[in-house]
Amino acid sequence: MKSLKDLEAIRQRTLQDVGIRNDRKGTRIVIGMATCGIAAGARPVMMKFVEEVANRKLQDVAVSQTGCIGMCEFEPLVEIYAPGQEKVTYVKMTPEKAARVMSDHIVNGQVVGEYTIGSVKK
Amino acid sequence: MKELSLHILDLAQNSIVAGAKLIEIEVAESKKNDSLTILIRDDGKGMAADFAKTVTSPFSTTRTTRKVGLGIPLFEERAEMTGGRLSIRSEPGKGTELFAEFGLSHVDRVPMGDLAGTAFLLMNSNPQLDFRLLVRVDEDEFMFDTRQIREALGAEIPLNSPEVAAWMMESLKEGIESLHGGM
Ligand SMILES: Nc1ncnc2c1ncn2[C@@H]1O[C@H](COP(=O)(O)OP(=O)(O)OP(=O)(O)O)[C@@H](O)[C@H]1O
Numbered sequence A: 001m002k003s004l005k006d007l008e009a010i011r012q013r014t015l016q017d018v019g020i021r022n023d024r025k026g027t028r029i030v031i032g033m034a035t036c037g038i039a040a041g042a043r044p045v046m047m048k049f050v051e052e053v054a055n056r057k058l059q060d061v062a063v064s065q066t067g068c069i070g071m072c073e074f075e076p077l078v079e080i081y082a083p084g085q086e087k088v089t090y091v092k093m094t095p096e097k098a099a100r101v102m103s104d105h106i107v108n109g110q111v112v113g114e115y116t117i118g119s120v121k122k
Numbered sequence B: 001m002k003e004l005s006l007h008i009l010d011l012a013q014n015s016i017v018a019g020a021k022l023i024e025i026e027v028a029e030s031k032k033n034d035s036l037t038i039l040i041r042d043d044g045k046g047m048a049a050d051f052a053k054t055v056t057s058p059f060s061t062t063r064t065t066r067k068v069g070l071g072i073p074l075f076e077e078r079a080e081m082t083g084g085r086l087s088i089r090s091e092p093g094k095g096t097e098l099f100a101e102f103g104l105s106h107v108d109r110v111p112m113g114d115l116a117g118t119a120f121l122l123m124n125s126n127p128q129l130d131f132r133l134l135v136r137v138d139e140d141e142f143m144f145d146t147r148q149i150r151e152a153l154g155a156e157i158p159l160n161s162p163e164v165a166a167w168m169m170e171s172l173k174e175g176i177e178s179l180h181g182g183m
């Protein structure tokens, strides 16, 4: 069984990394989590992003949620805010697409054009 | 939505939008009473009494991107389909409490689904907020409170740092599964 005592060791290890994290500007992954997003499957998409961040031990990437982004027909929607880059909006996301966005965009800086809002709107 | 835990995720989003600092979620299953109850309580901005009375209608919404709000009406319908009900107590400036009762063994009751994953995602994506989760199955109980974790970790370490996150997910999974037969 896990216990609160485990946290002391985690605390020590994490403190060493936090120093590194503070002087880097982070990337934010924001997932639309209003009723429309959740009904369209936002939860497994978010879970995929969180797992990838944890597995890759990315200290400077945060996953967060927001309400309705206002384009319910394109849910699940994901917005990526990376330092020095314009916001990128991905539409109709799935866990599989999330894995690709993670490796191509978040880690290697290459926007996955075919999943973006621009590619479905034109 | 095919899982009650997805409704919980959705309703907690209402609390977050309402500016809550602490969100409490209680899920209790009683075979003896053949009931399943879900309580969501927050300390957000609350609702005026006359608005709270109309909020189970889809046309009651303060959202600006769409004219109907579906979260609460869908949840109420889910409860009523199983012979249960939804009640709402809210006070402006104090907070809101949603309480739903379901017929546990009713054929139309949708499953709880991934409650551990839902609680984890809420905590992980809102590391500045506190959550208290209480799950009860008959006499067994599991409680998880981010305030305790914050205290053990100290202020410098965010609740969404990777190793803490992994520990939280595991604890939630273990805790809920350990309850008599799980949820
Ligand atoms: N916990 C809460 N605190 C304060 N106000 C709330 C809370 N929950 C709901 N409300 C109010 O009730 C309205 C209706 O909520 P409901 O979840 O049904 O729809 P919505 O959130 O507006 O839209 P949707 O859920 O479809 O994304 C909200 O717009 C909000 O004004």
Ligand SMILES: [Mg+2]
Pocket (backbone or CB within 6 Å): A035, B010, B011, B013, B014, B069, B070, B071, B072
């Ligand atoms: Mg809602």
